[in-house]
Amino acid sequence: MAVLEVNDLTMDFGGLRAVDRVNLEVNDGEIVALIGPNGAGKTTFFNCVTGVYKPTGGQVKIAPPNGSPEEIQGVQPHKITHKGLARTFQNIRLFQNMTVLENVMIGRHSRLHSGIGGAIFRGKKTREEEKQLIFDSYQILKKIGLEKWVNEQAKNLPYGEQRRLEIARALATDPFLLLLDEPAAGMNPHETTSLVDLILKLREEEGVSVLLIEHDMSLVMILSERIYVMDYGKRIAAGTPAQVKKDPVVIKAYLGEDIDA
Amino acid sequence: MLKDKLMRSFFVSLWFAVLTFPIMVVRVNTIEDTVTWRWGNLIMVLFGSFVLSFLWSIALERKSTGSKKQTIVSKTFNNLRATVSDNRNIKLALVAIILLFVVIFPFITSFYQMSIMNTALMYVMLGLGLNIVIGLGGILHLGYIAFFLVGSYSYALLNIHFGLNFWLALPIGGFLALILGILIAVPVLRLRGDYLAIVTLAFGEITRIVVENWSSLTGGPSGIRSIPRPAIPGLDLNLTDTAKLVYFIMIVLAALTIFITIRLKDSRIGRALIAMREDEIACQSMGINTTRMKVIAFALGSVFAGVAGVVFAANTTFINPASFTIWESVMVLLIVVLGGMGSIPGVVVAALVIKLLPEYLRAFSQYRMLVFGAVLIIMMIFKPDGLLPEKRKHYSFTDDDKAEMKAEGK
Structure with missing residues (x-):
């Protein structure tokens, strides 16, 4: 069953068509990769799905495992997060001056309810919610392996840990689908390996499906069950890693055409 | 290294001497058609700018080479x-000492001291x-004083036209400012x-100009006079007693504001506001409705101003539009920046x-703005986080899942 189904998604910036009628599907519990050369429109695609941009055409349908299916194109980002899609960013966007724990606590925001009144009077309900929140957030940090940084400011973390914190924060929103935008960018091989383990573990334990953009082909080949390839805004190939690897169109997009041939 | 710096300072002072030569050294007396050459001034400019520039370069170097090396003071x-x-x-x-001081303050000082303290507390x-x-939400708001104006005028006008007393006007002024804030x-x-x-910025100015012209x-510009002072029914208060009363009203209000902002800072809403300050796009993607925030x-900020x-x-x-110019907005902004964005003790101290x-410092009043400017520049270069930078709450955990976790404010 597809948890995410994108039909003919199109995004125009003035006269430039950044995403051109792209179709994509993510099934429940699947890890899917979206690859393509720089400027192919992958991140724009992500931004359309998560509501940062309003797509100019096409549909984005979601079917949460324990909810009713609906169309979400053009819905505001915070509402999409509330519906169960969580993302990370290509260039890390942590809340730099907040502590690691607080970053994760922000992720839980949309699942909680206390308002201004609760904040000022700090009634029993608010106190309990806060206590539960701290507990839950700490558990998430433990799961990701960041618990030793708990009170550290996010900006003081090593680079690889910052990337992991972004995932922890996304996970805190209780998603059924994680959208990871180049999670391994700038990581060393050791960090990449532990990232692969983490993503596999999350799918295993949390039951989340994953859609990821990545340039690190070794990671893509190990992790993903299916791969979509984009170039110049169009989807040029799709299939299993083995199929995509051999696809002449993909090779051409990445390496360019052979002049002599 | 030292030689470089000395050379540099020397050239700076030379350049400065050339720049200020016409005003500092040459004095033309147009009546007697004589020129006085004040060479002593030249030496003072040379020497002064040399010393200052040298100290400045040392301070800059200290700053860049390491924040690890702390001075004894810091x-x-x-x-x-x-x-x-x-x-x-x-x-x-x-806290007890501060409280004690706060309570006995009006009884040990003069009327003058009390009235400047009252103004200061308003700015707190x-x-x-x-x-x-600004500090939590990261919204650069340059027209804040407009809400202060709305509060003032709502009391003044409601009192003149409907005879509303001070105590009723307090919540109403806050409420009107709130409405305007939302609008x-x-x-x-x-x-x-x-x-x-x-x-x-435009909004702040528009509000003031509307008030100025809606005579x-x-x-209009002449404002509203003889607004009644706060009073306790049945008590006959003289001027000093009223100042004491205002003092205690302000203490209670300031304490209330501090209490509310402290509570807010580490709540769900407060954290969302801080996240919005840190990164608006990430904040949206974490499921926070930034519009609402x-x-x-x-709205919250406006209530306090009102x-x-x-x-x-x-x-x-007595109030008139001249008390609510852009300069006052800048002053309040200055307080927040100087104290440290988001830091409550910082803002109180800075105010x-x-x-x-x-x-x-009335004695130096003619240099006041000069000193003010210099202090600000120095602050922003050497202590950009403010006087008392914001500190985030720390939590400690006992490393057993079943054990009660413990949260402590630091």
């Missing part, structure tokens, strides 16, 4: 701050209110960064310093 200060925040007893003792309240908007938040929501700053309602920040405005009108008994210091 070290003892940090240690002191850590001890105070770690040790519950010391903290309580400190304004600073804390703006701290919610202005609506168009402002679509903007961010510089554009937002410009719109809020039939507001009395902006309205909340604006209430402070009511007290201001009652305290001075007191900025409003009280000029009063005590």
Whole structure:
């Protein structure tokens, strides 16, 4: 069953068509990769799905495992997060001056309810919610392996840990689908390996499906069950890693055409 | 290294001497057609700029080579701050001393001291209110004083036309400012960064200009006079007693503001506001409705300004638009920046310093703005986080899942 189904998604910036009628599907519990050369429109695609941009055409349908299916194109980002899609960013966007724990606590925001009144009077309900929140957030940090940084400011973390914190924060929103935008960018091989383990573990334990953009082909080949390839805004190939690897169109997009041939 | 610096300073002072030559050295007496050459001034300029530039370059180097090397002053200060925040007893003792001082203050000082303290406390309240908007929410709001104006005028007008007394006007002034805050938040929501700053700036000016020109309602530029002071029914208060009363009203209001902002800072809403300050796009993607958060920040900030405005009108008994210029907005902004964005003790200290210091430095009043500017530049270069930078709450955990976890504020 597809948890995410994108039909003919199109995004125009003035006269430039950044995403051109792209179709994509993510099934429940699947890890899917979206690859393509720089400027192919992958991140724009992500931004359309998560509501940062309003797509100019096409549909984005979601079917949460324990909810009713609906169309979400053009819905505001915070509402999409509330519906169960969580993302990370290509260039890390942590809340730099907040502590690691607080970053994760922000992720839980949309699942909680206390308002201004609760904040000022700090009634029993608010106190309990806060206590539960701290507990839950700490558990998430433990799961990701960041618990030793708990009170550290996010900006003081090593680079690889910052990337992991972004995932922890996304996970805190209780998603059924994680959208990871180049999670391994700038990581060393050791960090990449532990990232692969983490993503596999999350799918295993949390039951989340994953859609990821990545340039690190070794990671893509190990992790993903299916791969979509984009170039110049169009989807040029799709299939299993083995199929995509051999696809002449993909090779051409990445390496360019052979002049002599 | 040292030689470089000395050379540099020398050339700086030379250049400075050339620049200031016409004003500092040459004096033309047009009546007697004589020119006086004041060479002594030249030497003073040379020497002064040399020393200052040398000190400046040393300070800059210290800053760039390492924040690790702390000066004795900053070290003892940090240690002191850590001890105070770690040790519950010391903290309580400190609070008790401050409380005691606050209570006996009006009985040991003069009328003059009390009235400048009253103004300073209003600015504490304004600073804390703006701290919610700028310090927590990261919305650069340059028209904040407009809400202060709304509070003042709502008391003045309601009193003149309907005979409303001070105590009733307090919540009403706050409420009207709140309504205006929500109204202005609506168009402002679509903007961010510089554009937002410009719109809020314009809003502040528009409010003042409307009040200035709507003479039939507001009395125009000449303002509204003989606004009644706060009073307790059945008690006959003289001027000093009223000042004491205003003092205690302001203390209660400021304490209330501090209490609310402290509670807010580490709540779900407060954290969302801070996240919005840190990164608006990431904040949205984490499921936070930034539109709503902006309205909340604006509205909350406005209430405090509105209430402070009511007290201001009652305290001075005379208001006119000239008290609510852009300069006042800048002052409040200054308090927030100087104190440290988002830091509550910082803002309180900065408000007191900025409003009280000029009063005590009346002797140097002609250099006041000069010193002010210099202090600000030096602050922003050497301590950009403010006097008392914001500290985030720390949590400690016992590393057993079943065990009760413990959260402590630090």
